[in-house]
Amino acid sequence: MFGLFRKSSRPDTDASQADLELRAVRDRALAGDWAAARDLIGATGRDWELRGRRLSVLGVAAGQSPQWLDAWEAAAPGDPTVAILRADALMDQAGRARGYASASNTSEEQFREFDRLSTLAARQSQRAVDLNPDDPYPWVTRLASMLADGHRQHGEFHAAMTESVKRDPYNFETHLMAVTFLCQKWYGSHELMFEAAREPAAAAPAGSSVAMLPLLAHFEYALREYGFDTRKESLSAKANYFHRPEVIGEIEACAAKWRGAGEPRLIGRGITLRHWLALANFLAGHDREGTRALVAQIGPYLGSTATYGYFWMRQSEGFRAVANWAG
Structure with missing residues (x-):
């Protein structure tokens, strides 16, 4: 085992x-088979932890090579999973734009781009919420987006936490974001x-x-x-x-x-x-x-x-x- x-x-x-199944599906999606990603997420059902992890990995893939997600959205423009992956792709791009150094070693230009892309990710997260209100995961991405401007968003952060835990009280990604924030x-x-x-x-x-x-x-x-x-x-x-x-x-x-x-x-x-x-x-x-x-x-x-x-x-x-x- x-x-x-x-x-x-x-x-x-x-x-x-x-998660070798996820790895294979991610590679198929990057090669153009977006339906493989759709089917994998659909089959995960309400296993919120597994679903969240798989969405996160696919979101990073979309952030670095979005063509397959573009094709998925063209075929199914109202699919809530597309909106989630868009949000995660933007957060991946935001993280790479900021870099992973301490604040004192991060430039103003990096912070501005981090804020811009995080704002776009927040909008996509809200769209995902509107398309699938029962899903806790869009709230996780919304929480992540607040890292760009957390001093002004403490109240919003706790409100988003409340929404996520309503849907899954012990959602790992949600509480992980709380510890981080x-x-x-x-x-x-x-x-x-x-x-x-x-x-x-x-x-x-x-x-x-x-x-x-x-x-x-x-x-x-x-x-x-x-x-x-x-x-x-x-x-x-x-x-x-x-x-x-x-x-x-x-x-x-x-x-x-x-x-x-x-x-x-x-x-x-x-x-x-x-x-x-x-x-x-x-x-x-x-x-x-x-x-x-x-x-x-x-x-x-x-x-x-x-x-x-x-x-x-x-x-x-x-x-x-x-x-x-x-x-």
Whole structure:
């Protein structure tokens, strides 16, 4: 069932990670078969986490090569999935326009383009809501668009959160956006960030992916407090934070609840959350044997796991360090 990661192999950075069906459909869509993408999303039904992840990957593909989405829209101009993918494509373009440096290392021109494209994405998100009011995912993209101007949009952010959780109370992408928006490096504080992570994690049923959100909050806290503009030089100080007994205890509790309904699947957010747990264990110097099992489950599938970039300059470098430590 699970493939063993070979340390000598190159990590697989495809955004689809272990969802090989999504990968194949994305490639077919890029080759012109947009109906394959339509059918995949349709077949996912109301599995909101899996659907959201698949829409996100397809949206990035549309942002980088939109011809197949143009053909889909020409054939079905009122399709709500097209509107969602348009919004996600615009957010992908906005992110690339801004770049991934800290605010102090981002130019005014980059910020302006980030704001322009995010505004367009917000309009497409609203169109998707109008076309399919039951879907929580357009609200997720709307939340993402507010990162461009969050100081003025705190009220709108909480209103959009309310709309999304009405449709899916423990929607992972929604609560992930809350942790992101409310962290100190964006528009909140450590206190607001931990609250946004811990409240849904505590309330969600066993097996829910949101049970793992406090790990992200700890990564964000360590990044901000122990070397925001450095990586390798500050790794020791960040790791010392993870050695605190209360941090280790929360990591263990989150993992136990996430696994409380059985071994979590690999698709959806399964690979990303295994990376989070493996990274947290590495930083804490805790549960090497369990981390070895996680690395085996992950296989080569790195995808884009941004949290490695909080501690190393390259995600692949962090993945290899964790895998080597696990043995």
